[in-house]
Amino acid sequence: MRVLVKGAGVAGLTAAFELATRGAAVTVAETRHSLGGNASWFAGGMLAPWCERESAEQSVLDLGRNAADWWDAATPDQVTRAGTLVVAAPRTAGELDRFASRTSGHRRVDEDEIALLEPDLAGRFRRGLLFPDEAHLDPRQAMAALHHRLAAMGIEFRFGADARLASGFDRRIDCTGMAAVDDRLRGVRGEMLILRTPDISLSRPVRLLHPRFPLYLVPRTDHHFMAGATMIESQSAGRVTARSLMELLGATYTLHPAFGEAEIVETGVGVRPAFPDNLPRVEARESTVAINGLYRHGFLLAPAMARQAAELVFSHDKPLEPANETDRQRPSA
C-alpha cells in the first residue's frame, strides 16, 4: 500500500513510522524546506501524562502513559527517564496540595530529598512532588533521530513539496496541524525560551507552580534549558511579547536566581492546534485519515494517535470509519 503523509511534525513522523513498520510504502511531504519551524519544534518534550492530568482529561493519561516506551523504541537514547519534580514558592505552597489532589503517580518529597534529586535546588524549596514514572526528550533531537531512522527504512521525504500535487497514493494521512482545513480547530499560542547557564544542572523537568505564572523548565544538553510555556487563546504566531517573556523569566528567576545570569539563546512561538475539548482526534474521510488537535500534548499523544491511524489504514475489509477514541472516553456531562 502506498501512503502519503502530509506534514513532518511530530504527528506526521510518528504516523510514518507506524505505517512503515506495518509494511506500507510511505512518502512524507512537508511544505517547509526542513524539519522544524512547526509547533513540534517549540515543544517542551515532556512525557508527563500524570502531571498533565491536573488540567487534562483521563484519556490524556490513558493515551500517553506508554509514550516514553514508544519513543525509546523508535528513537533509542533520546528518552531520559528521571521523572518530574514539582515545586512551589513558599508563598504559594498551597498550590502543591491542589496539584497533588488532582493528580496521581506522585509522592511527596521533602527538602532533603529535593537536594538529593536536584542538588542545585538544595535549600530553595521545603516540599515538592516527584512523579517518578515520567520522562522527557529533546523534541528537535528526537525529530531528527526519527527522521534519520525513517530515511534509513527507505521512506522518502519530500521537503518544500506541495502535497496537493502528489498522486498515485492509496491513502493520505493529513498531519498538517493548523494548516488543515477544519473549522473546529483553533490555535492556542505558546511562547517559550531557551536559556543557557553553566551554573545550574538539572536532571529532570521541574515545574514551578503558581496560580498565575506557572513554569516548566526542561533540561537539555550543554547547559541549555527550555522554559515554557504560555497558553493564550490566539492563533497569532507573532514574536514573543515582552509581558510573556517577563513572566517566564520571572518564574525562572524564582526557581533559581542564577538563571538571572543565563544567556537567552532563543525565544520561540508555536501555535498548537486544538479541538474544542482539547483532545486529539483520528478521523477518516474517504481515502484520507487525519490526525489533529494534539494541543499541548504532541510528543505525549502522537504515538497513540499514529497507532490508531495506522490501524485504521490497514483495516482493509472495513470501510474507513472514525476512530474517535477520545470522544468515547470523555465522560458525558
Added chain:
Amino acid sequence: MFELLGTTLPSRLFLGTAQYPSPAILADAVQASGTSVVTVSLRREMAGGRDGEKFWSLIRSLGTRILPNTAGCHSVKEAVTTAKMAREVFGTSWIKLEVIGNHDTLQPDVFGLVEAARILCDDGFAVFPYTTDDLIVAQRLLEAGCKVLMPWCAPIGSALGPVNIPALRSMRGHFPGVPLIVDAGLGRPSHAATVMELGFDAVLLNTAVARAADPVGMARAFGKAVDAGREAFLSGMLEPRDVAVPSTPTIGRAVFS
C-alpha cells in the same frame, strides 16, 4: 428573573470564561450553571489583531449574553482601547471595566477606573465597573454614568469569600436602587449564597469554577447557591437571637424561669 439595564436575565450567576480545561468543558459548565451572562477578556488575545477570533466565536456559540472585560489593563488608555475593540468584536455596548492598580494584588485603580468609566459612559457604553467596596468610589462611578456596580468581596482568584461583610452590607444599604453584582474573590458556593442573602443582585465568578476538579459540577453547585441565596433574601431570614425558641410550643410551664 433578573431585570438588568432593560434586559431580562434568567439567572443571577455570571461566569468568566478563562482557565477552563477546554472550551468544551466551559460550554458544559455554562449549561449546567444556567448562567445567562459570560465575561470574556480581550487584552492579551488581541495582541496580534483578531487572532483570538476562533476562541471568541466559541464564546458566541454558548448562546448567553456576552459581557466583554478589560482584564489585564493597567491604564485608562489601555482599558478604553480594549473596550472599543470589544464592542466591535462582540457587537455589544456592555463592558466590564477593569483598571488594575497593583500587579500583585490585582486590586482596582479606582482613580483610573472613574476616569475610564466617564469616558466610556460618554461614548455610550453600559459600564460594569470592577471596584472595591468603597462607598465614595461607588458614588463617583454612579456620577460618571455607571448604572451598575461590581464590588469585589476579596482579591481576584483568591477564593477567600466575603472578607468584609459589614462593608458589603453598608454598600447594599447605601445604593438600594442600583444593581450590585459581587465580582471577584468567591471561592465556594456558600460564599455566593452569603452575598446573595445580603441582597446583592448577582455574582460573577470564574476561577472557583474553572479550576475546580469538576468545573461542570461546581458550576451547577454555584447556580443552586445563587438561587438559594436570592430566595432566602426575598423570603426574610430570621435574625439570630440569644434565647432558644422551641419549634414545638411547650404548654404548662413557667415562661420566665
